[in-house]
Amino acid sequence: MFRKVVSCCLPEITARDLALKILKTVEEDGAYANLALNRVLEKYRPGKLDRAFATELAYGTLRSLNTLDWVLSRFTKQPLSAQTATVRNILRLGVYQLMFMDRVPPSAACNEGAKMARKYGHAGAVKFVNGVLRNVSRRLGEIKFPGFEEDAVAHISLLYSHPAWMVERWIKEFGPEETMLLCRADNEPAPNTVRTNTLKITRAGLAEELTKKGLEVTATRYAPEGLNIEGFLSLGSLEAFKRGLFQVQDESSMLAARALMPAPGSFVIDACSAPGGKTTHLAQLMKNKGRLLAIEIHPHKIPLIKENYSRLGITVIEAAAKDARELPEAYYQKADFVLLDAPCSGLGVLRRRPDARWRKDPSGIKDLVKLQSEIMAGVSRCVKKGGVMVYSTCTITHEENLGQVARFLSRHPEFELEDLNPLLPAGPDFEGTLKRGWLRILPYRNGMDGFFIARMRKKGPG
Secondary structure (H helix, E strand, C coil), X not given: CCCCECCCCCCCECHHHHHHHHHHHHHHHCCCHHHHHHHHXXXXXXXXXXXXXXXXXXXXXXXXXXXXXXXXXXCCCCCHHHCCHHHHHHHHHHHHHHHHCCCCCHHHHHHHHHHHHHHHCCXXXXXXXXXXXXXHHHCHHHCCCCXXXXXXXXXXXXXXXXXXXXHHHHHHHHCHHHXXXXXXXXXXXXXXXXXXXXXXXXXXHHHHHHHHCCCEEEECCXXXXXXXXXXXXXXXXXXXXXXXXXXXXXXXXXXXXXXXXXXXXXXXXXXXXXXXXXXXXXXXHCCCCCEEEEEECCHHHHHHHHHHHHHCCCCCEEEEECCHHHCCHHHCCCEEEEEXXXXXXXXXXXXXXXXXXXXXXXXXXXXXXXXXXXXXXXXXXXXXXXXXXXXXXXXCCCCCCHHHHHHHHHHCCCEEECCCCCCCCCCCCCCCCCCCCEEEECHHHHCCCCEEEEEEEECCCC
């Protein structure tokens, strides 16, 4: 069904082999899925069809790990942990195809699994893999997850492949129906969204240029600079990217800079700036006039910020490696605008990272809340009277978002929330909150990454 990939001096390898290599790298080396995928695709350079199949198979399997392992536990006498990483992941790949890839015939999923076991294992592994996969294939219709009424958390967790602790907390916060919608949205592919560099070209002009190159281009709904694009192999290889005509950025992330809307000529601080997506957007809104201080605690990320603003032709950004919790007094009450896109649990962007849901730890959220609070207290000292601070995250937890803002305002009565209606377009889940100075974006409602934004102004004359 799928062609073999042939690379000079390398043995023939199929798209399923590529997927297996990605899964093993993630499991054994702790690699992030996107990095493992890029390394494998760069090394073997498969054709378009194989590339797409290997990506779907690897990402889909990683996304569905708990569901696949639960099913396999019903068909194996020993736990999966007793198998080698190779056999374990061959089984996962096979069951994923049987359960979720209708276009792959069951016989092909079983046969290819056995071939992989023969290629990478031993005779006993071949018989074992073949037997398990054919048994799953025959009895697929008999597999029943725990019923919703019996155990709502287990039902949603297994049906939509999310950690049980995550499902449990979302049921408490959003209710079971919205939790299912949220989990379902996490399992759908995220759009490839870019922000037009309006310092060089209009959105219409960029859309026309990309269309001429054979890409499919549609305008984003809420952000006036955004485009969703399809039909490319690598964004970095596009001539428009090299010329600095766009920056990769999700639509919800674009709204954070628009919520701040710094004026040209102003002094702006971006408190947690790497890799520079929002930083460069702020500079665009400033029309590349004024001063923009990009703060980043990790020195090794500073070159990435500089690379982005240099490519985009921006000259007003100064990148500095500093701890935003303890900025120098020289900045106190000097900034007209401050953006704090805080470190967070990232539960709003799970659809972009198939393995991320399994890396999250609920105990870490408490530490993040403490860190966010310390950073917000630190950077708030830099806001001048009459100045504006925007707090944002790419998560959907109450304690990191509205709860965090409420705690800050209770300790800093010199700040108050400010109406966002003049700055952001209304939309589902926006109405009723924009006027109160904040908005929460949920993927299943808005089609964007999950996000939170709050705009606060420091009282007093500027």
